[in-house]
Amino acid sequence: MNKLLRFSLFFLVFAWFSNTANAQCVSSSSNVYEFFYNGTHYEIIRENKSWQSAANCAVMRGGYLAEINSQQEQDSIFYHVNQAGIIASNTVAPDGGNASYLWLGGNDLASEGDWIWDGKNTGTGPQFWQGTTAGGPIGGLYNNWGFEPDDFNGQDALGLAFTNWPLGTAGQWNDVKHTNLLYFIIEDADTLVALVHPEDQIEFNAYPNPGSGLFSVELPEDIYGQDQALIRVFDLNGQLVQELRVSKRKTHLDLTGFTNGLYFLQLVNGNVVRATEKIMLQK
Numbered sequence: 506m507n508k509l510l511r512f513s514l515f516f517l518v519f520a521w522f523s524n525t526a527n528a529q530c531v532s533s534s535s536n537v538y539e540f541f542y543n544g545t546h547y548e549i550i551r552e553n554k555s556w557q558s559a560a561n562c563a564v565m566r567g568g569y570l571a572e573i574n575s576q577q578e579q580d581s582i583f584y585h586v587n588q589a590g591i592i593a594s595n596t597v598a599p600d601g602g603n604a605s606y607l608w609l610g611g612n613d614l615a616s617e618g619d620w621i622w623d624g625k626n627t628g629t630g631p632q633f634w635q636g637t638t639a640g641g642p643i644g645g646l647y648n649n650w651g652f653e654p655d656d657f658n659g660q661d662a663l664g665l666a667f668t669n670w671p672l673g674t675a676g677q678w679n680d681v682k683h684t685n686l687l688y689f690i691i692e693d694a695d696t697l698v699a700l701v702h703p704e705d706q707i708e709f710n711a712y713p714n715p716g717s718g719l720f721s722v723e724l725p726e727d728i729y730g731q732d733q734a735l736i737r738v739f740d741l742n743g744q745l746v747q748e749l750r751v752s753k754r755k756t757h758l759d760l761t762g763f764t765n766g767l768y769f770l771q772l773v774n775g776n777v778v779r780a781t782e783k784i785m786l787q788k
């Protein structure tokens with residue numbers, strides 16, 4: 506394939522990808538505020554999503570909803586939340602004293618009172634708190650609740666307060682309903698810049714396409730053997746359905762357990778998205 510054709514094809518695929526999967530995640534890069542803490546890339550996303558949609562979006566961007574593990578991380582995140590150009594009235598949880606919040610990666614959705622760090626929305630993760638205000642931390646893990654959690658009318662997701670509420674102050678945590686549509690904070694997001702540099706793109710083939718479940722994925726020589734290469738598979742809703750580490754030039758991808766439809770493949774190398782592909786599953 507000549508270079509110009511390859512270049513054009515790349516942009517067609519990229520435009521198509523942006524218009525479908527990414528459109529359901531972040532609609533404009535101008536709504537993304539980036540920062541680094543302790544060598545890790547964070548993003549504050551100024552778009553409103555339910556807790557689960559926000560977590561799915563975090564995974565699609567290569568990370569997870571932020572999990573705060575220390576006072577230093579709390580302080581750094583809250584500092585940047587205040588630098589991120591957030592208009593408080595755009596990210597309000599009515600059941601959280603009508604104050605403003607951003608999603609963090611904690612919830613007690615799976616089991617009431619068992620607060621876990623579940624920033625990838627897998628339903629599992631380390632537990633950091635047990636019970637309501639009368640409860641306590643688990644395993645000495647960090648927490649920064651206000652006079653919370655109180656499970657008021659059934660609250661199962663963790664909000665970082667941007668403004669004060671009757672039971673706490675800005676910066677502290679509150680449990681609010683997971684269906685609130687709030688801004689959110691992603692930890693360990695990929696650096697997506699490679700997508701706009703076609704010369705950095707990696708050749709990446711998945712076949713047969715369409716296929717009935719077993720796909721072969723072929724990678725070029727230059728990432729052969731590097732254990733940092735990852736293939737991620739997303740469904741049309743942006744939910745991560747599979748993630749595999751690439752250690753061989755030719756890899757097999759088994760989607761036989763999934764429903765028919767279109768899936769997106771992301772090839773990640775060196776914490777950068779190097780290629781995207783779409784495959785059709787037709788059993």
Ligand SMILES: [Ca+2]
Nearest residue numbers: 572573574692
């Ligand atoms: Ca963290």
Ligand SMILES: [Ca+2]
Nearest residue numbers: 613656660661
């Ligand atoms: Ca709860």
Ligand SMILES: [Ca+2]
Nearest residue numbers: 655656660680
């Ligand atoms: Ca609460």
